[in-house]
Amino acid sequence: MLSVDQRGIACIVQAEAATFLNTSQVLFNQTVKTIQYNQNGVTVQTTDGYSLTADHALVTFSAGVLQNTDVVFEPALPDWKREAISSIEMSVYTKIFLQFKEKFWFDTGIGLYADQQKGRYPVWESLDHPCLFPGSGIIFVTVTGDYANYLEQLNKNITQVQLEVMEVLRRMYPGAPDPVDIWLPIWGRAPLFRGSYSSWGAPFVPEYSYNLxxxxxxxxxFAGEATSSKYFG
Incomplete structure (x- = not known):
């Protein structure tokens, strides 16, 4: 799904929360370090040294964060919970945005590229379209799976990413100029996400979804997209 609202999809949640949220009760820019729990309640500690105690805690970390050691549970989560967490996969879905001075590509919304190497820049989409952002000079390509992981490793070398992408684009459109700007989000290596979205691998056991x-x-x-048996991913 592509949101063309410049406020982003987050504005839906923000508008909903504005009807009841008391911002004085919210700690911003804090990263959870440990969660201690027992029969009396829960204590949450952040990396900046804040400590919060409550009767209950709602954990909404992504499955990717739960699978790593970013947050330590004390005591460790029970075996049935950890088994459910480890059974889910966090996929990486990367979009690479390129901006040019002028549009030179297809007039339709989507263009496809076939390469001998599976997953190599196959799906291209134009934002310079009458229904989106005409005159923007922006086109983006989507990659997933192993190739998305590979690109994330190259992220610090944005020049190399551009060279690879432009090699393909120039096969489609010989003589295409260099972009004036390039940007790609990083999900798999981001410590607050550890992936783009969840998916159940094989073999899938329905009990895992319930236990998660x-x-x-x-x-x-526990809540979050991965915990929904209907709307995960």
């Missing part, structure tokens, strides 16, 4: 969303000891609750 199930609470632990009545005080630690």
């Amino acid at each position: 969303s199930a609470p632990v000891n009545g005080h630690l609750w």
Whole structure:
């Protein structure tokens, strides 16, 4: 899904939260370090040294964060919960945006490229389109899976990313100029996400989906896209 609203999809959640949220009760720019839980409640500690105690806590980290050691649970989560967490996969879905002085590509919304190497810059989409942002000079290409992981490793060398992308684009449009700007988001290597979205691998056991969303000891609750059996991913 592509949101053309310049406020982003987050504006939907922000508008909903504005009806009840008291910002004085929210800690911004804090990263959770440890979650301690027992029969009396939950204590959350952040990397900046803040400590919060409550009767209940709602854990909404991505499955990728839960699979890493970014957040330490004390005591460790039970085996059935950890098994469910480890059974889900976090996929990487990367879009590379290129901006040019002038549009020189297809007039339709989408163009496809076939390469001998599977997954090599196959799907191109134009934002310089009457229904989107005419005159923007922006086109983007989507890559997934192993190739997306490869590109994330190259992210610090944006020049190399541009060379690879332009090699393909010039096969489609010989003589294409260099872009005036290039940008790609990083999801797989971002410590607050560890991936773009969740997917259940094989073999899938329905019990895993239930256990992923199930609470632990009545005080630690879990939510987020991965915990939905219908809307995950």
